[in-house]
Amino acid sequence: MSVLSQVLEPLGVTAASDQAADVVILHHVPDPELLEQLRSGTTVVCTSSPDVLAALGVTTHPLPARPSHDPLVADPVYTVRGADVEFPLSGAIGIECDEVWATADGIPVAGRVDGLSVLAGRWEDAIADENGALFWARTVLGKADPAVEEMLNTVLTTPGPHVDHPAVDVIDGSSWQPPAAPQDPINSSDFLRAVAHAGRTLPGPIYDALVDFVDDAPAAGALLLKNMPLGDLPPTPEDPLLADKADQVSEFSLLTVGRVLGRPVGYLPEHGGDVVQNISPTRRNADRQVSTSSKSMLEFHTEAAFHPHRPRYLLLLCLRGDPSAATTLCSIAAVIDTLSPRSRAVLFQPRFTTGIDESYAGGRSSARSVQRPVLYGDPESPKMWLDADLMQGTDPIAQQALEELARLVREKATGVTLEAGDLLVVDNDIAVHGRTPFTPRFDGTDRWLQRTFVVADHTAADGSRSGRVITTRFIA
Ligand SMILES: [Fe+2]
Structure with missing residues (x-):
């Protein structure tokens, strides 16, 4: 189970078609009707799929890899570009955004494109960090809400299901x-x-x-x-x-x-x-x-x-x-x-x-x-x-x-x-x-x-x- 699923399920956010939710995870290209509903709300769309982003009208493109400690090896960290700013993003795609948000330590990012908020790439682990969680909650809500932030903190610190040790x-x-x-x-x-x-x-x-x-x-x-x-x-x-x-x-x-x-x-x-x-x-x-x-x-x-x-x-x-x-x-x-x-x-x-x-x-x-x-x-x-x-x-x-x-x-x-x-x-x-x-x-x-x-x-x-x-x- 991914960190993302563990975080979202107790919040009641599970289905791609649940347009009433604040956060929607899209693994597949949405139908046009859902797309319009998403645009009209304050929804944050979570996806790692360039196809989904394209259907949402979000321009994506592979970004040049930054050199790592070895100049011959591509660093798997890419950059999301906003109007005036750039932030590192662990993922394989870049998003051209009107606005970009990041935490104080610059780890997770989100972008807003044509009124639609987008979180993309491998950001699931970043939101589970204490700073990332606050950022995430505030991005979703557009404002600080102590009740939601407390609930999120509870979700993030609650153990997952018991698993038996595999037999030898x-x-x-x-x-x-x-x-x-x-x-x-x-x-x-x-x-x-x-x-x-x-x-x-x-x-x-x-x-x-x-x-x-x-x-x-x-x-x-x-x-x-x-x-x-x-x-x-x-x-x-x-x-x-x-x-x-x-x-x-x-x-x-x-x-x-x-x-x-x-x-x-x-x-x-x-x-x-x-x-x-x-x-x-x-x-x-x-x-x-x-x-x-x-x-x-x-x-x-x-x-x-x-x-x-x-x-x-x-x-x-x-x-x-x-x-x-x-x-x-x-x-x-x-x-x-x-x-x-x-x-x-x-x-x-x-x-x-x-x-x-x-x-x-x-x-x-x-x-x-x-x-x-x-x-x-x-x-x-x-x-x-x-x-x-x-x-x-x-x-x-x-x-x-x-x-x-x-x-x-x-x-x-x-x-x-x-x-x-x-x-x-x-x-x-x-x-x-x-x-x-x-x-x-x-x-x-x-x-x-x-x-x-x-x-x-x-x-x-x-x-x-x-x-x-x-x-x-x-x-x-
Ligand atoms: Fe030992």
Whole structure:
């Protein structure tokens, strides 16, 4: 559902033929009778269609794109021209107008042509901002009306409908007969080459699901493979850095799947750059926001949200489960339509920063990232960049929007309690993850996962990598 629909429906403005309304959305060319009715009132016509505008007698034409940061690339921001003024408009058409209005910060615009008010282009998100909403209400009415503005504010801050979290697809991997895992070091070229070749031996349903996952990730943002080969397992280590396995079967399983998805990589601060990291609870980290914690609720996060080369995929292979430790998961698809229109609009704006994870900065760091949006990409099906622990809004409205999203993520999340042989694949661009608390026993039977990170193209980190290990350094 678009922001526009969420705003207008509670106001009783839905149909193109509802000439009694103040605002009419036209997706199709109106009939001549309706056109006359529109002209005779104080109606504002909303449309993104040049054909509709032409039928209304509004002259439109493609405007020359303004140069962006790259002079060879067209900036998708165009300009609407009035008699004496120009304002930027996110849209693909220009309108020759007698009058043009804009907010104080120049974001949304409307024009008046032959007595008809027109809002055009991608202005829906702009009206959901606090200033844009006031401008919009006053443009529609031709004057300030506190009652309408209060109603509009209520609409903009009211959540949308509840949406169930999409189910995570499950595929059985018990029929896979993998080749023998090599004895080469796991970070070595030989081991990584062997897993690339082993991808050819995966059962068809698994291989196809992984290819589809890369091409067009499912709405859940995750995929669960069950009964994957693990080999012989020693007791769970008390220190994950001291794991001592007799074979490398589980690592081979994990990296074979990862290599079909892209390029498995390690990050130097994470277990010294190991491409496969062991994750088991430690006494020292029990209450911290790190993967080796246990008693704390691991807050929802995009993996390495602060990192310029953060992974595209996160893979978790369970060697030994714990029934009380659920891996929590929330896809953007579960929350996007439930966000209030205002928060949804604000989350698309660069009004947020993140801090650095403790494990990368060697402790808590006060350094902050540049300002970025939390939601980005396709407005109807965006990607999400979120860390409920480390991120902040740069102003009160932005902070409010961030808190609304974090609350929805907690409410809508699904949980996967990983069992031995389960391999969970997460698309780090569209789903955030966390973990529920559990109580470790430190007796060799505790929960034990292996993790790998996958990027689409490891050469993107050239200059900040050594082979498959990304070496970006952070400010402490
Ligand atoms: Fe994580």
